[in-house]
Amino acid sequence: MPRIEAENLPAHRKQVHERVFRAFAELMAERSYDAITMAHLAERAGLGRTAIYHHFHDKEAVVVAYATHETDRYIDGLRDLLATTDDPTAQLRLYVRNHLDSGERFHMGLGPQLYGVLGASSRAEIRDHVLAVEDVLRGILVAGADRGAFAIDDLPATTSLIHTCLTPRDLPPVAVEEFVLRAVGASTT
Template identity: 35%
Template sequence: MPKISAPTIAAHRAQTRERILDAVAALTRVQGIDEISMTEVAAEAGITRTALYNYFPDKPALLLAFTERVTSGFVERYRRELAGDASAADRLDAFIRFQLDGLAEHPHPAAGELGASLGPDAYQALADHVAPMHALLDEILRAGVAAGEFAPVPVEPVARLILAMVGAQRVPLQRGETTPHEAHRLVAGFTLRALRQGDTAAPPLT
């Protein structure tokens, strides 16, 4: 067991929790998140498996915490790196690029597959964790429509289509059949062309 280097037990627990999530991040760079075992996470974090269970009672709890961390990091990166006066097109381009970077860095199964392994309760919790990211995409699309950059598309269905196109690059990225740059050029290029040349008689915003 590592020595307590933090000034308080609470700080030590917080440090250990971050080290556990760092271990998950490191492992996802070499194998799918669904393939990672609690034993592997404990070993990577430098703690015992028993100690790991003191922080996360099971793998779904661990994956939910990791997903929350990744999602928060995504939103923070988006807000930090993109200028406040950026156009909706630039914001959408960055959103897609950051999403693909995340897929390449932390491979994970499709939502349906992950939901099957987590169970319905944990899957709903997972959906709640990623809701801020989905809200951000909706916000970008609505701003683009309001500014006249995008055709008057139904925002929520179009947002789902964009996320589906991003998700379709998951396996090619994992297999090395494409790169984040190539995937970004394909998805962002197609999406922006569709939004700019879309049917102006499309249904109203939902």
């Protein structure tokens, strides 16, 4: 039986998962997804070669669990940030800035290139994470429209188009921010 390194089993599982997630992030920074094996993950996380399978049945399960963990962490931080103001324009600015500032760290190459190697159910689970982040944006847009701060004719299209603008590019963040605000008819002063 594996040794439990925490005060109880749930705390142990959480510690092991966090070690595997750190290992996954480190390995993704060093090599392609295809070049990472469960043995690599176990070694980097300080687990035995078979112990990792007590937590994740395969590499795809690690990706989905990692995406869930990171999305939850991202949304919690985003909501804390947005709670600092109730002004929808200020919240949209914060949303855009946060997304641009943390985009590379948050997405870490888990975009379209990875979707091609994941199974349909894993892609659907990861898509749910994208929708959870989009829900935060939709809430800001609805609040802004309700208060007359934003002019939005098509909420789904506006949400999608804003997220397209937030894809990492070689543009100054302030230019993206101002463009998004003007696109929804917000005051940029």
